Amino acid sequence: MDKFILNILHRPEMVPEYAQNAAGKGDGGASESGIYKESLDIFKLQQQIAHENGFKTTIQMTYSSLFNDEAVSIAKEHHEKYGDEISLTLLGLPCKEFREKYKTHDFCIWMFSMDDKKAVVDDVFGKFHERFGFYPLSTGSYYMDADLIGYIKRQYPMVKCAVATCWEEGPKAYHTCNNSWYTFLDGGPWNPWIPSKQNTHAPAADENEDSGIVAVPHISRDLLACFDGNGSNFGTHPQNVLRGMIYKDGRFPYLYNLIDQYRSLKKYNRGYAYNMMFVGPGWMNKKGRWEAPYELLVKSYRDCMAYYAGLRDRGELQDMTMSEFADFYRSCHTYKQPECALWKDILYGSQKQLFWYADPYMRTCVDMNQGGAIVDLRPYAAKVRRPVGIGTGNVYDASYPFLIQSMYRAGYFTHYAGKGTIKSCKFTYKGEEADLCLCRTKAGFSEEEGCRILTLDPVEIELSGIKVKIQSVFTFKEGSSEIKITRRVLEMSDPLCEIGFDEYMTACYGTTEYPEDMNGIKLITRGEKTEEMVYAYRDREVCSANGTSAEAVITPVNTKASVLPGTRGCSSYAHEGYAFSPMFTLGLRGTLKNGGEVTSWLRLEKAD
Amino acid sequence: MAQAGKGRLNYRCPSCFMRDLDIDMFYDKEKKEYYCIRCPFTGTEEEVVKLNEMAKFRYKNISDRITDFD
Numbered sequence: 001m002d003k004f005i006l007n008i009l010h011r012p013e014m015v016p017e018y019a020q021n022a023a024g025k026g027d028g029g030a031s032e033s034g035i036y037k038e039s040l041d042i043f044k045l046q047q048q049i050a051h052e053n054g055f056k057t058t059i060q061m062t063y064s065s066l067f068n069d070e071a072v073s074i075a076k077e078h079h080e081k082y083g084d085e086i087s088l089t090l091l092g093l094p095c096k097e098f099r100e101k102y103k104t105h106d107f108c109i110w111m112f113s114m115d116d117k118k119a120v121v122d123d124v125f126g127k128f129h130e131r132f133g134f135y136p137l138s139t140g141s142y143y144m145d146a147d148l149i150g151y152i153k154r155q156y157p158m159v160k161c162a163v164a165t166c167w168e169e170g171p172k173a174y175h176t177c178n179n180s181w182y183t184f185l186d187g188g189p190w191n192p193w194i195p196s197k198q199n200t201h202a203p204a205a206d207e208n209e210d211s212g213i214v215a216v217p218h219i220s221r222d223l224l225a226c227f228d229g230n231g232s233n234f235g236t237h238p239q240n241v242l243r244g245m246i247y248k249d250g251r252f253p254y255l256y257n258l259i260d261q262y263r264s265l266k267k268y269n270r271g272y273a274y275n276m277m278f279v280g281p282g283w284m285n286k287k288g289r290w291e292a293p294y295e296l297l298v299k300s301y302r303d304c305m306a307y308y309a310g311l312r313d314r315g316e317l318q319d320m321t322m323s324e325f326a327d328f329y330r331s332c333h334t335y336k337q338p339e340c341a342l343w344k345d346i347l348y349g350s351q352k353q354l355f356w357y358a359d360p361y362m363r364t365c366v367d368m369n370q371g372g373a374i375v376d377l378r379p380y381a382a383k384v385r386r387p388v389g390i391g392t393g394n395v396y397d398a399s400y401p402f403l404i405q406s407m408y409r410a411g412y413f414t415h416y417a418g419k420g421t422i423k424s425c426k427f428t429y430k431g432e433e434a435d436l437c438l439c440r441t442k443a444g445f446s447e448e449e450g451c452r453i454l455t456l457d458p459v460e461i462e463l464s465g466i467k468v469k470i471q472s473v474f475t476f477k478e479g480s481s482e483i484k485i486t487r488r489v490l491e492m493s494d495p496l497c498e499i500g501f502d503e504y505m506t507a508c509y510g511t512t513e514y515p516e517d518m519n520g521i522k523l524i525t526r527g528e529k530t531e532e533m534v535y536a537y538r539d540r541e542v543c544s545a546n547g548t549s550a551e552a553v554i555t556p557v558n559t560k561a562s563v564l565p566g567t568r569g570c571s572s573y574a575h576e577g578y579a580f581s582p583m584f585t586l587g588l589r590g591t592l593k594n595g596g597e598v599t600s601w602l603r604l605e606k607a608d
Numbered sequence: 609m610a611q612a613g614k615g616r617l618n619y620r621c622p623s624c625f626m627r628d629l630d631i632d633m634f635y636d637k638e639k640k641e642y643y644c645i646r647c648p649f650t651g652t653e654e655e656v657v658k659l660n661e662m663a664k665f666r667y668k669n670i671s672d673r674i675t676d677f678d
Contacts, residue, residue: 176628178646230628243630245664248671257674264677290618290630291660344677349668 001271001332004263006308006319007216008050008057009140009163009278012043012071013092014064040071042281047078049302053309056083058138058322060163062092066127076132085321088128088136089163090144091280093120108182110145110398113391117148125156135159137323142166142218143185143398145388146200146211153212161326163278164188164200164215169231170399171408171512176230186511187378187400189358190223191265191274191339192216192329196360201400202380205360205479206335209383214326220262220275223343223356227365227376228407234258234347236275238300239283242292246347250296256307257346263316268340268445268452272332277304336360336479340452342445353442355454355474361481362604363400368443371436372456372472374423374483374602375406377507381481381604382559399511401557408513409583412437418581419506423602425472425487427592428500430464436472452476458490467493481604484566488597495594503600504587508577509557515582522553523574523584531574539578547572550586553607560607563588566599609638615653622659623649 014036050057059078065071078084090109099105101123102116109117129135135156140163152159166173170186188201195211196204204210222234233244238255241247246254259275266273283289284297292300311317320328338359345352353368358380365376378400388398402408403421410420412435426435439459446453454474461468469491475484487501510516521535527544544550550572551562563586565572570590577583588600615635621644624631633642633649633656643650651659664670 172628176630178629178631230630245625245660246667246670248664251671253671253673254667254669257669257672260675261677288617290620290632293617345669346674346677347667347669 002266003271004266004273004275004311004317005325005328006317007276007322007325008055008319009060010043010046010057011060011062011089011092011280012040012065013062013281014039014068015094038285039281040068042284044074045284046279046301049305051082053305055305055309055319056321058085058087060087060089060140061128062089063098063124063127064092064095066131067095067097072131085138085323086132086136087138087322088124090124090139090141109141110143110148111389111395113389114147117389118151121152122155138162140164142183144200145398146195146198147387149195149200149211149213150197159213161214161216161322163218164195166218166231167221168226172229173231176232182396184397184399184511187363187402189339189363190217190221190341190356193339194335196383198383198385199400202383203358203360204335214329216276216322216325219278222258222347223341224345224352224354225347227354236277237279238304239279239289239292239297242296242300243290250299252300254347255304259307261343261346265341268342338452338476338478340445342443355443357452357476364483366454366474368456369440370412371424371439371441371459372474373412373437374404375411376402377404378402379557379559379561379604382557382606384557397511401509401511403507403509403559403561409508409510419577419583419585421507421583423505426502426504427461427463427468429466429497432464434461434463450478463499466497468499483602484599485602486597486599489592489594492594498591498593500589500591501598502587502589503563503598504585505563505602506583506585507552507561508583509554516556518577518582520555521584523576524551525549525572525574527572533576535576535584537579537582538576541573541575543571543573545571547588550574550588552584552586555607558607560605561586562603564601564603612636615642619656621647621649622656622663623647626663
């Protein structure tokens with residue numbers, strides 16, 4: 001396969017979130033009726049730009065637009081004339097009719113109570129059917145929780161595609177928005193996937209887990225910039241790039257670099273790559289958006305669409321509507337097929353490189369700038385059930401929990417004391433220690449016999465007067481729920497030396513920067529003897545000679561994580577943390593000679 | 609003095625932007641300056657524009673077209 005697919009979505013939002021807010025504050029903003037007209041004009045302009053460039057779009061009708069005869073008429077006309085898909089979004093709920101009926105200013109569907117979710121869905125889908133005479137094949141929101149998707153599929157089984165998350169839009173977006181934007185949606189895939197019935201973020205492992213839809217992310221985001229920055233600055237959304245001030249003299253090559261890097265992901269995904277563009281009307285309003293004047297907002301939209309059109313004209317892009325894409329995706333993807341991205345920095349000039357991997361068992365990130373340390377780990381194998389919305393006991397937090405998140409819960413670097421979450425390897429010789437986290441390197445990707453292999457360029461460490469060249473290889477076997485990690489000693493300046501290794505993983509659990517209650521986590525080592533302790537912040541360690549595993553059972557996220565050695569002869573250990581370092585560490589210790597290697601596995605399982 | 613409003617463009621606070629915070633500034637017509645309601649920043653439009661340019665220092669590739677993704 002050699003395909004780069006583009007989904008273009010537009011929504012006649014009528015009362016965009018931002019415009020409504022501005023008007024409501026009495027700062028001279030337009031009246032609601034004025035906003036209606038301007039929003040519809042923006043939608044028409046977006047449609048016009050797409051059609052001028054020869055693209056068909058997916059028109060996601062909003063609840064408010066279903067009360068507007070002109071918006072309905074435009075959708076019908078464009079469906080007939082251009083082949084646009086008439087779809088239905090659960091964004092854009094705010095309008096007079098909605099507020100009168102539901103008596104609330106809430107507008108994010110995943111935060112409603114389940115009863116209200118059902119009522120809103122039936123209302124919106126019913127109104128759509130009334131206006132168009134059929135039900136939509138696709139839908140979406142910023143996030144679609146598993147219970148919501150389940151309800152929609154039961155009531156409206158024709159729905160096959162949904163915008164279901166915003167990649168890495170969580171605490172970072174909340175902070176960027178002055179702690180007032182409640183999209184806690186971290187931890188999902190960056191590219192389309194088939195959500196499981198249990199948790200939208202975690203892909204389905206088989207037909208039984210299949211939620212029945214193909215999910216697409218809300219825009220395609222920079223896999224490096226968004227990991228440590230505001231997700232709404234770095235995506236295939238031209239005005240987001242302006243928001244990030246990533247332009248000079250009205251030019252924004254970064255946007256094209258981002259699109260092109262997404263195209264390049266074909267190399268890692270059997271010839272398939274994807275992009276999604278979905279700009280709400282609020283981003284092209286006449287008053288401008290922050291520092292960007294209207295003219296620049298529109299120029300960026302036109303330029304981006306023209307760039308996509310150029311790619312299509314050269315045979316390098318194919319546009320699809322959402323439902324077309326869902327059929328295509330299912331025709332060429334198996335459940336267990338992973339999504340891979342070896343991503344490089346295209347903005348900061350750092351040469352940093354991250355490898356992202358997602359399958360039904362895990363999402364993880366390997367940072368080559370830290371010697372191949374694992375800096376993000378989400379245990380999809382656990383399919384953590386996390387109902388979200390009013391009445392669930394969890395109103396806001398739709399993020400999929402991590403075991404490792406080196407930005408939120410420190411990584412290699414901590415202040416003075418304690419540990420941060422990371423998986424790496426330390427080497428020791430005559431009392432000196434070196435961690436691969438401090439060895440910057442690069443990696444290459446290959447695929448062999450059902451395995452995706454990340455081979456890092458060798459790094460050199462210096463320990464007590466000797467130099468050692470070490471290479472790391474990460475192997476992801478499809479469907480295994482494991483990462484195989486090999487550390488090879490390629491050279492030693494003194495070939496007779498023996499160095500110590502400590503293949504370790506420091507982890508915790510959570511969805512934010514703040515620590516969770518670690519009490520009750522079980523830490524177990526197996527080997528000649530089995531040792532076990534229950535987490536109580538007492539800084540203890542258990543160890544088994546001739547270790548066969550070091551395990552943690554983390555009940556709050558229903559996850560069992562194990563570190564397993566490939567050979568006997570090393571010891572397995574588990575270290576509890578303490579109050580100032582609420583983490584645990586699982587590891588394997590042993591020795592290596594020149595030419596030797598150690599292989600270990602990191603395995604993730606459902607705990608119950 | 610009357611309450612502050614928005615200026616010609618909806619400038620964000622450049623100081624907060626550099627710490628990943630998007631906060632609209634308000635405009636004091638009497639003093640002819642923008643000010644942030646969260647941090648102590650104040651500045652004229654000219655200063656804000658200059659600082660916004662400075663904030664791009666971290667984007668070393670801002671003007672580069674990249675074609676090699678290996």
